[in-house]
Amino acid sequence: MGFNYYPYRDEDGHVRGLLCIAYDLTEQQKIKEALVHSEDKYRGMMEAMTDPVCICSSDYRIEYMNPAMMEIAEQDATGLHCHKALHFLDEKCPWCIHEKVVRGCHAVVEIKSPRNGRFYHVSSSPVFKRDGIVSSLTIFRDITEMKQLESSLQQTSKMEAIGTLAGGIAHDFNNILVPIMGYTEMLIDIVSDDSAQQEFLHEIYKAGKRAKELVAQILTFSRKGDESMEPLTVHSIVKESLKLLAFSLPATIRIDHSISSECDPVVANPTQIHQIVMNLATNAYHAMEENGGTLTVTLEQITISDGNNFPDLVNGEYLLLKVSDTGKGISGDLLDKVFQPYFTTKSQGKGTGLGLSVVHGIVELCRGKIKIESREGSGTDVYVYLPTADFKHEASKKYPVQKVRKLIQGGTERVLIVDDNKAVLQMEIRLLESLGYQVTACDTPLKALEVFKEEPEGFDLILTDFTMPDMTGDRLALELTAIRPDLPVIICTGNTFSDGDEIETAGANGILVKPFNKADLASMIHRILDKERPRRESLIPKQ
Structure with a gap:
């Protein structure tokens, strides 16, 4: 119950008594308790939400933040402008939907936060108050992982499409190469050895072989190539690849190498190892093309154990191929993209963007790992880890790297x-x-x-x-x-x-x-x- 007391006065103004009015507060108390309960309930819901939530006034000031939002802002930013507190921006956000919401509309937008680089699905709705003022209730849902999954699925789809395209290109291109290389080879047999035309014909044939290797590289990238693999020793292939590369390097680039011949075999094929070395070395050369530098290639056998800091590698014996340059280096924001097909940091006409994609595909096929470290302005180191075969050097004798070509024999059939x-x-x-x-x-x-x-x-x-x-x-x-x-x-x-x-x-x-x-x-x-x-x-x- 509630009571109100009033003095009772006579005509002269003197107090003669007391007037008491009693009234029932039961319903009012119920309403008050219901309001408190409602506020506690909805506040509890807001506090328990893992999605960041905030309420902002029409002048962009934060009226409420739940703990998840405070964690992003790293403070209780109540009273501060939302764009400043949440995104470190002095002016309203470029994607701002607040004005639309305070006019009474619901709005949704996807953003990449300049504060932490994460992606958010932002949903904002108007909150109408008794005095007619409208605030905005905004929920941020972190969709970074979903975006990454979408990107991965798109990449898979792109790779499948490129693989299909590569198969078609290979068929057509190889058909073009057949008569070019075939007729050239027949002319080489016809033209006398001391003729000047012999040199020209050999150059045409070598160009055809390079084109054939390019097709093989595209097919390896699309996983349509010859992936027959056998145990082989790789040190001789690495040395041969560097010897071929040396002829095309300018005098401003020096090659240093330390290739151990005591390494166990790995399960691969010679073409794959050759492609790894040539692609990595060519990338290093392009990085130093303007100012020159040193290309360093090392090959050694190492042991990975629990004590080593290699979480992605199974314990065991590995060959470590390291290719280093003293070139321009790669910025940190580009390092994550270097294995994407057709991504290149080179100027137009200098590269296809397939090289590292091919290397990555081969290394994964060999159950190895590849790692890149780069210092912008001072060079790049590429580490390739290839697991050794289960048996020792005898395997290389059984499966020689180079096979002896038999004498050409014909017939009358x-x-x-x-x-x-x-x-x-x-x-x-x-x-x-x-x-x-x-x-x-x-x-x-x-x-x-x-x-x-x-x-x-x-x-x-x-x-x-x-x-x-x-x-x-x-x-x-x-x-x-x-x-x-x-x-x-x-x-x-x-x-x-x-x-x-x-x-x-x-x-x-x-x-x-x-x-x-x-x-x-x-x-x-x-x-x-x-x-x-x-x-x-x-x-x-x-x-």
Whole structure:
């Protein structure tokens, strides 16, 4: 209950008594308690929220902050301007939605905070007060991890698209290289050794080989390349790569190297190791191109154990390849981007942005790790850790780095060749005829099937392209071997081993990767026909 007391006066103004008015406060007390409970409840909700929350007045001053917001601001900034307290800005934020909200509208925006570099989804709603003044209630939700995941998914999608594109480019480009390198090789055999044209032809052939290596690099990047791996020693490959690089470096750049020959083998292939060294060394060269400097390459074997500070590496033996330069260095904000495809710090025309992406892909494939340290203005160090194989140097004897090329041998057998690319087809005809083979050529698989059906025993071997209209090479092989199961088939592909599963299913006797040279073609044909020769001889009637 509540009581109000009033004096009772007579006509002369003297107090004669007391007037008491009693009133029931039950409902008022209930309302007051409800208000307190409501405030406690909603304040408790605000305090418990992990998302930062603040309420700002129409003049941008903070009226309330929950603990999560205070943690971001590193203080209780009540009474301060929101842009100053939260983002260190003297003027209102470029993305500010406060004015829209105080006019009575709900607003949403995504921002990157200049204070901590994190991404936030900002949702702001009007808060209407009894006096008509409107404040804004703003909730910040940290979406940095979600943004990183989106970026990762986009990167994966981009890599898949580039991989598909790379396969197509490789096929077309390798088809172009086949006649260039093939005819050049035939001319080298024809032109006399003391002719001035020999030098020109060798330069053309070397340029073709460099183009072939470029395609291999693109395919390695897209993971469509030849990833067959075996134990090998790498010190000789590193030395050979540096020797090749030395011819292209200006005199202003000195190469220092310390390559240990006592390292255990690693599981990789020679092309991969060569690409790692050449790409890293080329990047170092470009960093020092303007002012010169020193390129330092070291190779040693190290042991990673629990006592070492290498959280990403499993304990064990590793080869450490370190490539250092004294060039311009890379700024800290760019270091995280250097492994992204097509990202480059070089000037236009100086680089494709694929080099470090290729290296990163190879190192991951070898179950290793790569680390970069850079000092802007004074140079960069790149560390490549490759796990050693489980066995010692005997492995390198079993799997030599370089294989001895056999002498080119031809024959007189009958070969049916199939390719829809007329330039490639003509080159293959002349190449096989120069080796002594009897050649029948078809520019479509359907024509080849028709020719073969007319005389199934008239051919000793089929040489067919893989990618052709109407019928692929593996399908043609299946059709032909269905007619004659013992028929030897070689399938040529410009996509390296991306077509391997289909070719293996077709039962091909060999896979020839474009662009191939005369020795590759002759060696494979001779090897396959040697296996078939006893069978053919047994079919010849005895006199």
